Amino acid sequence: MKSADFIDFAVDVGLVVYQSRGKHQFRAKNTDTLDFITIPTSPSDFRSIRNFKTAARRLASSGFGNIAAHGARHV
Structure with a gap:
């Protein structure tokens, strides 16, 4: 699975995808809570795909x- 496939999957489930400021990583963000996950750029195994x-x-x-x-509270 390539990064483009991860990005397509994130968009398909309703997330907004953007590139991290000054970095090469992409993030998928929920617009309601502003919480995010990092999109893997080179998945190393089957487990990383399932985890994402x-x-x-x-x-x-x-x-x-x-x-x-990481313990932060949502308002």
Whole structure:
């Protein structure tokens, strides 16, 4: 799976994709909660693909991504 496939998947589940400021990584963001997940640029194994798809679905449905995973509170 290439980065373009990850980006297409994120858009298909309803996330906004943007490039991180000054970096080569892309992020998928939920516009309601402003939470995000990082889109992998070179998935190394089958597990990373499944983990990304699960995280993208969770972010699209509940709004919880990296910020929530690291203990920050949503307002």
